Amino acid sequence: MVIQDDVLRERVERLEALLRETLETEHFIICFGLRDSPNGRGIAREGVTRRGQIRQYAHALELAFAHLEAAPLALPLPPFASDGKLHVYVHDVPRSYGFTQFVPGDPPVIELACRGAEPTPEQARHRSYAAAAHELTHAFTLPLRLPTWVEKPDGSHASIDIWQWLHEGTAMFAETLVFPCNHDCMRYLVGWCDEPHRSLDHWNAQYQAGVFIGFLVRRFGHDFLGELWSLASQHPSPTALLEAVLSSRGRAFASPDPNVTDVFACGYCGDAYFLSDPSSGCFHPGLLERHGGRLITHALVPEPSHPETTGVDRVDHLGCRYYQLFPSAAASALEVTLFCDPPEAVVLRGELLPVGTQFARLPGGAVSLQRVPAAQPDGRSALRAVFPGFSTANGLDHVVLVVANCSYGATARDRVGLQLTAQLV
Ligand SMILES: [Zn+2]
Numbered sequence: 027m028v029i030q031d032d033v034l035r036e037r038v039e040r041l042e043a044l045l046r047e048t049l050e051t052e053h054f055i056i057c058f059g060l061r062d063s064p065n066g067r068g069i070a071r072e073g074v075t076r077r078g079q080i081r082q083y084a085h086a087l088e089l090a091f092a093h094l095e096a097a098p099l100a101l102p103l104p105p106f107a108s109d110g111k112l113h114v115y116v117h118d119v120p121r122s123y124g125f126t127q128f129v130p131g132d133p134p135v136i137e138l139a140c141r142g143a144e145p146t147p148e149q150a151r152h153r154s155y156a157a158a159a160h161e162l163t164h165a166f167t168l169p170l171r172l173p174t175w176v177e178k179p180d181g182s183h184a185s186i187d188i189w190q191w192l193h194e195g196t197a198m199f200a201e202t203l204v205f206p207c208n209h210d211c212m213r214y215l216v217g218w219c220d221e222p223h224r225s226l227d228h229w230n231a232q233y234q235a236g237v238f239i240g241f242l243v244r245r246f247g248h249d250f251l252g253e254l255w256s257l258a259s260q261h262p263s264p265t266a267l268l269e270a271v272l273s274s275r276g277r278a279f280a281s282p283d284p285n286v287t288d289v290f291a292c293g294y295c296g297d298a299y300f301l302s303d304p305s306s307g308c309f310h311p312g313l314l315e316r317h318g319g320r321l322i323t324h325a326l327v328p329e330p331s332h333p334e335t336t337g338v339d340r341v342d343h344l345g346c347r348y349y350q351l352f353p354s355a356a357a358s359a360l361e362v363t364l365f366c367d368p369p370e371a372v373v374l375r376g377e378l379l380p381v382g383t384q385f386a387r388l389p390g391g392a393v394s395l396q397r398v399p400a401a402q403p404d405g406r407s408a409l410r411a412v413f414p415g416f417s418t419a420n421g422l423d424h425v426v427l428v429v430a431n432c433s434y435g436a437t438a439r440d441r442v443g444l445q446l447t448a449q450l451v
Pocket residue numbers: 160164193194197
């Protein structure tokens with residue numbers, strides 16, 4: 027394959043010299059070598075232990091290609107090599123199951139691991155299929171949006187592409203789109219369950235964004251994701267892109283205004299609580315069973331004449347927290363107040379959602395917290411709402427308060443503090 031970029035060309039030349047066997051399919055040339063060869067020409071740790079591994083990769087790549095290029099997703103095709111194929115190199119990819127590079131002017135280069143550390147052949151097969159679909163998705167999306175490099179906010183002076191979370195989220199989603207019964211991606215979702223207060227676009231939570239991409243597809247269709255990528259090069263950031271594409275459909279991406287039904291707080295954050303509810307945009311009972319669903323910050327049971335107050339919790343931009351509120355026998359109405367420092371209150375949004383005994387969202391009945399106009403005696407700001415019918419009648423098991431930080435982009439605010447008081451009224 028002719029490559030113009032010096033660094034990429036050197037890498038490809040080294041791999042082509044090393045990996046002398048090929049398997050050709052309709053869209054791919056897969057280059058590989060055997061670890062142990064009976065003629066003494068094995069390539070040791072850079073090789074596969076069996077050819078079946080290569081046939082699995084070939085099968086997965088062609089299946090994934092069909093899903094990505096065809097309607098309704100219909101992603102634009104990546105540039106092919108001069109032989110009309112995409113080239114894939116199977117070897118000992120350093121510290122990874124796969125790696126895809128794209129330099130403008132050259133075709134993307136896909137690398138896949140010659141082996142993993144999974145305990146069983148079945149788990150190894152699942153990892154192989156997931157990795158092939160994942161890396162091929164990168165080969166499709168990387169040419170659609172060049173990187174915007176910024177310094178990682180961890181003091182390491184390393185760089186990160188602000189588009190990477192959207193690339194990784196899309197690739198993780200594609201794994202489950204192509205192979206719905208393959209749960210290999212679950213290994214990356216512990217953080218999604220345990221740390222909902224972290225930002226959707228945090229540089230260290232990129233794989234977790236796959237759940238958000240799945241939500242968008244479920245709510246707006248596969249063509250929405252295709253449209254997103256076809257327009258990516260026209261926008262300065264993923265959040266600006268989401269804002270623009272959702273706006274063209276009459277929707278707001280993330281808004282703290284309780285009068286606006288936004289997609290982030292009212293849609294995604296709310297739905298993410300209901301993993302076992304088929305009507306949820308995040309319906310994923312396997313994730314609930316494996317990792318326990320999204321973390322509950324506090325579960326409160328307010329008693330008559332005894333308000334419950336939490337300590338101060340923090341939530342980053344495009345993150346959220348969940349508070350469960352259980353009715354006691356005598357309950358009738360619940361008043362919930364969120365306190366926060368004045369400059370930060372403007373980014374928070376609170377939604378009270380009724381939950382039934384089967385852990386399904388009860389229809390209607392959602393209540394948005396409203397801004398309290400007057401400053402509180404201690405100088406803080408407050409959001410407040412009263413939830414009527416707060417009793418176990420009518421199938422109510424509990425109410426979940428979803429508090430979302432709706433700030434993002436240039437006005438993002440992190441570690442916003444909030445304190446919750448719940449009392450019966
Ligand atoms: Zn990736």
